[in-house]
Amino acid sequence: MQLKQLTSLLFIFSLTPLSHADAFAEMEADSSREASTYAELDAETGSCLTELRENNQRATKMLAVLKKKKSKIAKLEGKVESLTAKLIDRSGPKACDTSALNQRISILQNQNAQLNAELTTLRSTQAGNANQTQQALLTAQRENLALKQQMAELQNKLMLAGSKSNTVVQTVTANSLPNVSGIDIEETVDASWKSSARGFQNRLGQDFAYNCPPNGAVQNVYGGNNKYYVDSSVCTAAIHAGLMTAKSGGTVAIRIIRSKHGFKGSYKNDIQSNNRNNRYQKGFTFIALP
Numbered sequence: 001m002q003l004k005q006l007t008s009l010l011f012i013f014s015l016t017p018l019s020h021a022d023a024f025a026e027m028e029a030d031s032s033r034e035a036s037t038y039a040e041l042d043a044e045t046g047s048c049l050t051e052l053r054e055n056n057q058r059a060t061k062m063l064a065v066l067k068k069k070k071s072k073i074a075k076l077e078g079k080v081e082s083l084t085a086k087l088i089d090r091s092g093p094k095a096c097d098t099s100a101l102n103q104r105i106s107i108l109q110n111q112n113a114q115l116n117a118e119l120t121t122l123r124s125t126q127a128g129n130a131n132q133t134q135q136a137l138l139t140a141q142r143e144n145l146a147l148k149q150q151m152a153e154l155q156n157k158l159m160l161a162g163s164k165s166n167t168v169v170q171t172v173t174a175n176s177l178p179n180v181s182g183i184d185i186e187e188t189v190d191a192s193w194k195s196s197a198r199g200f201q202n203r204l205g206q207d208f209a210y211n212c213p214p215n216g217a218v219q220n221v222y223g224g225n226n227k228y229y230v231d232s233s234v235c236t237a238a239i240h241a242g243l244m245t246a247k248s249g250g251t252v253a254i255r256i257i258r259s260k261h262g263f264k265g266s267y268k269n270d271i272q273s274n275n276r277n278n279r280y281q282k283g284f285t286f287i288a289l290p
Helices: 002-013 017-045 048-090 099-162 234-240
Strands: 185-190 207-212 227-229 250-259 281-287
Touching (some): 099 185, 227 234
Parallel strands (some): 185 207
Antiparallel strands (some): 250 281
């Protein structure tokens, strides 16, 4: 295309001045045809030249980004090498100073020992106070039982003095009960007239108090002579033993026993008790209130 233009120029200069205007007109026509030819080529190729320019620009930008990333990678590699060197320096064996920690542990152990000692002292004090409270409670219970026994005896005497019946009532006072040692009331029962001693049969040798309400109904009794089987009504057995009446009620104390020869019934104070002939059975006997 350039060779053609040069040829046209040489041709123009070889012409006479009169024909120069025609020559320039012909060159303008050739330029127009070339422009149209380029336009036709762009239309046919889909403007590939424009796309190539854009791709070239993108490639230039990507190269610039890659250069920046390479620079960052180089900096990171430098940091990694520095950290690796520091780790290598720290990996060497170093002696740990545990003196402060050991001192702290020793202080805590001493404090723990002091707390344990204080706790032991506190428990001992509480145990002592509990024993004193229990002793005071038992003393109060004994005094209360003694007062109730005295009231029951007085009521019984008043009833006997005012009675017009010819029935002879064999009374047993607290002083006439068996003189046993070591009386210690373990539990006081607010009994009904059906209450027996079966619940305490496995507590041999222990003492219990029964509060029998007045105006009671007579129940079954097994045994006599101040030895009664555990299934006996304690309150009814107390009537049989002459310690109270059904009308007066009262408070009595019993001790759990074992009878080698069973329990023999008898008739006393309008109460007929039954026999219980099994040997080595558990029962109870009335004792004086402390």
